[in-house]
Amino acid sequence: MCTTCGCGESAEVTILRPRKTDALSGSLTLGHHHEAEHHHHNEKVLHVEQDILQQNNLLAERNRGYFEAKNILAINLVSSPGSGKTSLLEATLKNRQKEKHYYVIEGDQQTMNDANRIDATGVPVVQVNTGQGCHLDSNMINKAVKELNPDKNSILFIENVGNLVCPAMFDLGENTRVVIISVTEGDDKPIKYPDMFHSAQYCIINKIDLLPYVDFEVEKTKEYALRVNHHLKFIELSARTGEGMDRWLALLEKLKKQITVL
Ligand SMILES: Nc1nc2c(ncn2[C@@H]2O[C@H](COP(=O)(O)OP(=O)(O)OP(=O)(O)O)[C@@H](O)[C@H]2O)c(=O)[nH]1
Ligand SMILES: [Mg+2]
Structure with a gap:
């Protein structure tokens, strides 16, 4: 269970069976008494969740103000575990422009593995270990940014904890959110985890x-993702072979120009 957002104490659970198995079909009906208990319990969870999110959003706005004042492009990379967030960052940083300054915040429940991989590229990085937490929040970013003290006009990558659910709810104050899906995950992820795809501006299809x-099927994935977010833009690439990386690097360039105050 996540101790920070309480997602283990799920608010609403529907249990359904596929239509075909007719004899067994339909949702599981909970008894009246049980249902009432659930309702009461849900209300409590909902209030706690609202408080946590409200606090998070306030601090996210402060982070956003800080990024704006320093002309920093902050990108929040979200995906399920193993989609290739760190690999994409490694490939990006190996191709980095010498005149630009880059920084990375790594989020994982445990280990320094990803921070060590970024460190090997020579880019300043801090690792946030969330323990039992399943997402980064704006307070963690606030602290990590103070530790990194990024230069003006720099690019800050935030690699969120691998999880397609909770990070969707937590605004970190980033300028742009990029969701990564890799081709080994199945093309139906956007409709199974719509919040994440709804909250992102760009979707990278990796591997x-x-x-x-x-x-x-790449086209099916795009169609599903557009169903939940018709503004979503896609980049297909391989962080391993480098195919399509030019489109990602061009996007970074465009985003950097967009936020630059002349
Ligand atoms: N074939 C192939 N493998 C890839 C590609 N990108 C990443 N991988 C592999 O996928 C695995 C996971 O990659 P990571 O970059 O660690 O994924 P991640 O999203 O950072 O994982 P977490 O931080 O644990 O959530 C590694 O074995 C990578 O080598 C790719 O484009 N093609
Ligand atoms: Mg990683």
């Missing part, structure tokens, strides 16, 4: 080098 070996 396209593996497309010949897996059942994954």
